[in-house]
Amino acid sequence: MSYKLIGKNFTPSDLEAKVTGRAKYSEDFRAEGMLFAKLYLSPMPHAKVVKIDVSEALKMKGVAGVLTADDLKEVPPGGNPILTNEPHFVGAPILAVAAVDETTAAAALDKIKVKLKPLPFVTDPMDSLYPGGSNATRIGNVVGAKKKLKEHKWSAKDFAKAGENKLPLGKAVDEWTYGDIDKGFKDAQVVLDETFVTASGSHQCMEPRSSMAYWQNGKCYVHGSVQSSSFTFPFLAKAIGVKPENLVFVSEYCGGGFGSKAYYYPSMAIPPYLSKKLGRPVMLRITRAEEYYLGAARAGFQGRIKIGFKADGRISAVDAYIVQSNGPTTGFADYKNFGNAVSVVYQPENMRWRGIPVLTNTIPQGAMRGPGENQTAAAMEPIIDKAARKLGLDRLAIRRINAPDKDGKFGQKRDPFTSAYQKDGLDIGARKFNWNKKKKLSGNRNGSKVIGVGIGQAYHAAGSNGFDGLVRILPNGKLHIHTGIGNLGTFSYASTSRVAAEVLGYDWKNCVIERGDSRKHLPWNLGQFGSNTSFTMSRTNFVAAQDAKQKLLEIAAMDLGGDPENYHLVNERVVSKSSSSKFMTFAQAAQRAIQIGGKYSGKWEKLPKELNPMTKKAVEGVAGSGLIGVAKDLLKKDGVAPALCTGFAMVELDQETGKYEILEYLGVADCGTVMFPDGLGAQMHGGAVMGFGMASSERHVYDPKLGIPANRGLYQQKPPTYLDVPSKLEWAAVNKPDPQSPFGSRGVGEPPLGAAASAVASAISDAMGGHLFNRIPVTPDMIVNVLSGQQQSHKALQVNTQ
């Protein structure tokens, strides 16, 4: 199927602002009389604030005031408070002080006396699960399936039974099973039982999460760095205690989020509260060190998986257990995503999954690009290699026989997919990478350097439904597409907007995207996270454009005679099918829509009830300005839309230094129809670069005696640089349409990371003759230890190590 816009490259409209420095991020805004805030952060991993004395600070010239947790609603343990009297991690904000400048605000912090009473803390879930071990909160150490905080311990017997090197299999708080795993293991030729650790790591967005706010005439104006415009709005309004109509939220640019700025986060609410209290605008700049403390992190895993493989490599049974280092809050469901991701990528015939999210007094953990799914990839793919070696199978073949296609199933309930072509992805990748030739290079030596090749695979859900779309055709003939997704840098705000233009046959230069500011009448959209936008908002823009199309046809029929079905859309005109000279331009139709009113111009007496209140408000805001197309996505969706990626990597590992260079990398996407080839390429490459970091260098480290995180600067958790990645990366796509997406697209933002991380982990293992580290990241010292026959400096289950 050939389209006018879908599948074609274009220049997103915000690029010029980005290359000229004119793009304004939240810290680039100024307001008259703006104050600057600094935070007092907890120096202890768990403590109770006994007393705060701000009197000396308030006497200082230039200090405007202080905000403490007492000014805010109390948040119980397990929550994610804005400010707190019971900090649960080092770096938790206790109070904020505002002054005429940052120097004064920081000097004021030094004058503030905070008396803290230290409380028990824990950084390793194993310590907390051990009988009598500390809990991260007063109430307990586990957030169960129903999100109720409680205490959960294993027995000493559980620990003793497992020994030092295996994950104890004590009682879980969440679990599911499908099939009969005992039977599955009986069918197996090879059974592996592996214990593994994946490290927690930071998002490390280049833009720290600064925000600025002020109040005018009872309205609160907030500039924030966030991945989602519409989706943030109700949560931010609730957090700062204003009615939606009294909030203006500007979020045109987001300098990197990767899940950590998915939508509202607590520090964003500090300037609004301070500003309200002090009657002046407030800017809160977050420092790089603060970004590590309070900017969220990927959850770490301590896991164990028993897998049974038949002689042909087919996985007959999986029994998986994940303990998630959760940070002190409810965190994110990474551990659950492990179970689902394994069920998708390997389609086990029988499977049990168990898990516990254990609270720890570490950085609050949240969603990071492929939360759970990408840890799964990095842990699992080298284990699959081990099975291939034991069975004497090709490493591509063992993946292919288990890979999901259209008959694949998801999770415990074995839900269907909207479509899936992972086998095609593997085949395309194998051809383009030349797997059969490259795998023969495995083990080739050049001095101390040895070649390894690897394959990785990763999954993430890739789309949702039920959100709203809003488009307008103005009397000047232009199409305005209102989108509430954010501008994270994936350009899906633009590529999904092009769906509306495609439906209406618009020339893209006659289209305007309205976004990034709540005053722009944004519809209720899901956020720009979870790899979903290319699916979810293709659907919303499709249904809104269909509504506009129907109205165009009806107006033409009204004015020119006949029925709507006698007309079609050609070159921004509504033209009679029988006589091409009988037509009206979109501009004329928009003018007529305003004259006719009612639904045509958005002036319903009663708006369609299925629309979200935010969308209704947006329609009211634009009513009468042109022809309005608005609808809720009620299109069919009866399966899980998957995003699947495959990675092929070749590394050269120096056996003397333990360092490795990634020589080649190819990523392959199965994300339905490719909407914007260059944009997809950028995601495939960018995700891969982040994956290289996950595989090799990025992790949080804590001092277990003091609970203090060591990471305060980029160099301590080094993200890949130009020199750490191949100078040229390759990508490809399956490019087969998904039948439940209007033009066949599914999202794919997250799995490119996991595919790359796991391909590199697989290649390192290959370069070392199949050695299984069962730990991510793989650092040079770990490699040298193995090659020189030394013990690792960490124990098998130890987390948050160097």
Add this chain to the structure above:
Amino acid sequence: MVDISQNNILEGTTRRNFIKSVIASASVVSSSAYLFRSHGGSKVWAASSGTVERLISLKVNGQTRRVEVLPQDTLANVLRYKLGLTGTKIGCDRAECGNCTVMIDGVTNYSCSTLVHSVRGREVTTIEGIAPKSGGLHPVQQAFIDELGPQCGFCTPGQVVAAVSFLQRNPKPTREEARSAMSGNLCRCGAYNNYLNGVMKAAGG
């Protein structure tokens, strides 16, 4: 107190010198060098450190700008908060990420770790001074658009300035040379491949 505005050792500041000087100015507070004094039309308050502002002239993007600065003011903060040039981004404030890259006399420099006093009398070029005054874009900017260089865009100004400076020194580089030259600029979106395509395209390669 040392008046570092008179201190010529800061010409060509190294990170070590910078830190030493800031410590000497006795005004840096606890963990954070991420501090600045606002302008915003308000008369500046005397900070607890007792430092005073001095009026100096800076040559920025071909213009002479008069600005009151403190001894510990970094170039990045003065550009962003006193001269309104917010295209220069601060990503780490400790010379790690390169988001704040500007040119000083044509040479790339981390403006977050450059004391503003050290650039008096020198030509500072920021992202706002890259495009030709006659309008349009610099070839590097155009190439970055054509090659879809930016993703989130936060590191982009620094990447553009680094590339422009590099191509002035080496107009016909190899891809490997470009890769090395650009390696002081981090991009968390991982857009290195696309930026390098852009540098090579701008070089006519």
